Amino acid sequence: MALHFSAGATRTYNTAGNTTLRAQWKQTGTLALSYQTHVQTIGWQKKVSLNTNGKSLKDVKGPMSGTSGRALRLEAITIELTGDLKKHYDIYYRVHAQKVGWMGWAKNGEQAGTAGHAYRLEGIQILLVPKAGGKAPGNLYKGITTPAGTPKFIRK
DSSP: EEEEOOOOEEEEEEETTEEEOOOOOOOOOEEEEEEEEEEEEEEOOEEEEETTTOOOOOOOOOOOOOOOSSSSOOEEEEEEOTTTHHEEEEEEEEEEEEEEEOOOOOTTHHHHHEESSSSEEEEEEEEEEETTTTTOOEEETTTTOOOTTTSSSEEO
């Protein structure tokens, strides 16, 4: 299972036994971020970075985080903005975990998902919010509801 950041609708799909999560971005300028995934039975992977260097995200394929061809689940993720965007935006993200559902919002490098339960990530929402005057997303966002009090990360 692997995670790549690239243009396209937010969705989960299977190819050759691997699940890849893709994130949709409305981008202007340079997007720079780092991300890290937690893989079933292995644990946290090395953090990887993406920098579009002014190119459109649809023209840049970010590095893989996870495994390929091993049928191991992504269980959790962290995402952080880097570069100039970090000064002006917070990055919020929440995941849909197997047997849990939509979990609470994490932000700026916090862990989102589960560890040690073997629950796969089945979806992800990612949102950039301006630091100046921006509000954190609520439990209901874009038609998806997270029940109040749902944790953003569950460790066994």
